[in-house]
Amino acid sequence: MTAPKQRVVIDTDPGVDDALAILLALRSPELEVVAITTVCGNVPVEQATQNLFRVLGLLKPPAGLLIGQGAAKPLRQPLQTATQVHGADGLGELDSFRNQDGSPRYPRPKPPRTLPTAQEVWGECLRRYPGELTLITLGPLTNLAIALETDPAPLRQLRSVISMGGAISVTGNVTPAAEFNIYVDPHAAQRVFQSGLPITLVPLDVTTKVALNRNEIQTLATGGSGPVPRFVADATGQVLSYTERVEGAPLFHLHDPLAVAVAIDPSLVQTVPFHVEVETEDQASMGKTRADRGSLGRAQKASSNIQAALKVDAARALKLFTERLSRK
Ligand code: BDR
Ligand code: CA
Numbered sequence: 001m002t003a004p005k006q007r008v009v010i011d012t013d014p015g016v017d018d019a020l021a022i023l024l025a026l027r028s029p030e031l032e033v034v035a036i037t038t039v040c041g042n043v044p045v046e047q048a049t050q051n052l053f054r055v056l057g058l059l060k061p062p063a064g065l066l067i068g069q070g071a072a073k074p075l076r077q078p079l080q081t082a083t084q085v086h087g088a089d090g091l092g093e094l095d096s097f098r099n100q101d102g103s104p105r106y107p108r109p110k111p112p113r114t115l116p117t118a119q120e121v122w123g124e125c126l127r128r129y130p131g132e133l134t135l136i137t138l139g140p141l142t143n144l145a146i147a148l149e150t151d152p153a154p155l156r157q158l159r160s161v162i163s164m165g166g167a168i169s170v171t172g173n174v175t176p177a178a179e180f181n182i183y184v185d186p187h188a189a190q191r192v193f194q195s196g197l198p199i200t201l202v203p204l205d206v207t208t209k210v211a212l213n214r215n216e217i218q219t220l221a222t223g224g225s226g227p228v229p230r231f232v233a234d235a236t237g238q239v240l241s242y243t244e245r246v247e248g249a250p251l252f253h254l255h256d257p258l259a260v261a262v263a264i265d266p267s268l269v270q271t272v273p274f275h276v277e278v279e280t281e282d283q284a285s286m287g288k289t290r291a292d293r294g295s296l297g298r299a300q301k302a303s304s305n306i307q308a309a310l311k312v313d314a315a316r317a318l319k320l321f322t323e324r325l326s327r328k
Contacts, residue, residue: 003030005029005030005031005032006030006031006032006134006263007031007032007034007125007129007132007133007134008025008031008032008033008034008133008134008135008136008263009033009034009035009036009037009121009122009125009133009134009135009136010022010025010033010035010036010037010136010138010260011036011037011038011039011070011118011135011136011137011138011139011143011144012036012037012038012039012048012052012137012138012139012256013038013039013040013041013042013043013045013048013090013138013139013140014038014042014043014048014051014052014055014090014091015041015042015043015048015051015082015086015090015091015138015139015256016086016087016090016091016092016235016236016238016239016252017138017239017252017253017254017255017256017257018042018051018138018139018256019051019055019091019231019235020232020235020236020254020256020257020321020325021136021138021256021257021259021260022036022052022055022056022260023055023058023059023228023231023232023325024257024260024261024264024320024321024324024325025136025260025263026059026061026062027059027228027324027325027327028260028264028324030263030264030265031260031263031264032062033062033065034062034064034065034066034125034128034129034133035065035066035067035068035121035122035124035125036052036065036066036067036068037067037068037069037070037118037121037122037143038052038068038069038070038118039070039071039118039139039140039142039143040070040071040072040073040074040079040081040139040140040142040184041079041081041082041139041140041180041181041184042081042082042083042085042086042090042139042180043081043082043083043086043089043090044072044079044081045069045070045071045072046069046072047089047090048069048090048139049067049069049111049115050089050108050109050111051089051090051091052067052111053109053110053111054091054094054106054108054109055091055231056109057106057107057109058227058228058231059227059228066116066121066124066125067115067121068115068116068117068118068119068120068121068122069115069116069117069118070117070118070119070142070143070146071118071142071143071146073142074140074142074184074185074187074188075142075145075146075185075187075188075191076187077185077187079184080174080183080184082180084242085238085239085242086238086239087238087239091235092234092235092236092237092238092239093238094106094234094235095108097234105234106231106234118143118146118147119143119146119147119150119151122135122147122154122155123151123154126154126155126157126158127154130157131157131159132159133157133158133159134158134159134160134161134162134263135158135160135161135162136161136162136163136259136260136263137161137162137163137164137165137181137259138164138181138256138259138260139181139184140181140182140184140185140188140189141163141165141181141182141185141188141189141191141192142185142188144161144188144192145185145187145188145189145191145192146188148191148192148195149191152195155195155197158197158198159198160198160199160200161192161197161198161199161200162199162200162202162259162262162263163181163192163199163200163201163202163259164181164202164203164207164255164256164258164259165179165180165181165182165189165201165202165203165289166179166181166182166189166201166203166204166276166289166291166308167179167203167204167205167288167289168201168203168205168274168276168289168291168308168310169205169291169310170203170204170205170208172204172287172288173204173208174287175284175285175286175287177279177284177285177286177287177288178279178285178286178287178288178289179203179204179287179289182278182287182288182289183286183287184287186278186279186280186286186287187278187280189278189287189289190277190278190280193276193277193278193305193306194277194305196305199305199306199307200262200266200271200306200307200308200309201276201289201306201307201308201309202255202258202259202262202269202309203289203308203309204255205308205309205310206258206269206309206310206311206312207253207254207255207258207259208253208255209312209314210253210254210257210258210312210314210317210318210321211251211252211253211254212251212252212254212318212322213249213250213251213252214240214244214250216322217232217233217236217240217252218233220232220233220322220325220326221233221326223326224325224326224327226327228325228327229325229326229327232325232326236252239252240252254317254318254321257321258312258317261317261320261321262309264320265316265320267313268312268313268316268317268320269309269310269311269312269313270309270310270311270312271307271308271309271310272293272307272308272310273293273304273306273307273308274291274292274293274304274305274306274307274308275291275292275293275302275303275304275305275306276289276290276291276292276305276306276308277289277290278290291306291308
């Protein structure tokens with residue numbers, strides 16, 4: 001008997017690694033993606049929604065997939081995007097790719113003029129599937145913080161939340177203290193982490209261990225056929241140039257795909273319970289995830305509020321990713 005599919009909702013700010021995470025989820029028989037919602041982060045939210053539709057245009061999305069557009073700005077601070085990493089469009093400058101006949105390789109999609117909000121979409125999903133849904137967040141936590149503020153009760157019906165973000169025992173990637181998704185909206189992250197939701201954090205501690213270099217991406221792309229492997233090669237070019245220039249090696253970290261991989265196979269990571277608070281006051285360490293190892297029997301310590309992944313079987317995670325994205 002085959003195991004029942006796990007129903008998931010993805011909240012995302014595409015972003016090249018978000019795009020690859022979405023493709024991984026849609027190509028994984030263990031998951032049923034029931035909805036995808038967008039949030040501002042790597043790019044402004046309208047661009048994030050455009051990018052989502054562009055990614056969905058690469059394959060046949062599941063019938064009845066719900067789509068929503070979420071927050072256009074973080075709770076309290078101006079949006080800081082990451083177009084310097086992901087390209088001006090957030091997807092590695094896709095307009096620059098042409099077919100042999102000169103036509104655009106990635107035609108611009110036309111998303112519907114109006115979309116429901118992220119919270120409306122989640123509300124509908126939670127009504128349909130109470131107690132069954134996993135929410136996978138791949139961007140800043142603004143949408144979830146707003147939902148907790150406006151209508152928290154339905155969220156208690158979430159089975160789990162898997163969230164890419166934070167840096168527990170490693171340095172950040174935006175500042176020495178902070179990881180991008182938390183840095184962009186630290187107030188939202190703090191609210192979410194103190195909410196009591198069952199959260200598994202997939203931080204930089206593990207995502208920076210799961211990376212492909214330029215040659216490995218070429219091998220993935222040429223080993224497969226069809227639009228998805230080619231998209232992997234096209235979309236990652238800009239990020240690889242960035243990491244080569246800034247970090248000294250052309251490496252593409254599979255941050256967001258690893259969060260999806262954890263939903264597919266939780267045994268890919270080992271988690272540790274922590275009490276995590278997010279820094280929201282001090283400018284130098286804004287967005288830092290301050291983690292304390294649970295109560296350990298000491299009354300003055302706060303109890304754990306998060307399971308954080310600290311170890312990953314990187315070889316197995318990479319195998320899962322490359323097998324599924326090199327398929328036609
Ligand atoms: C996170 O930041 C974003 O740029 C990526 O999409 C990922 O979600 C990694 O720090
Ligand atoms: Ca992301």
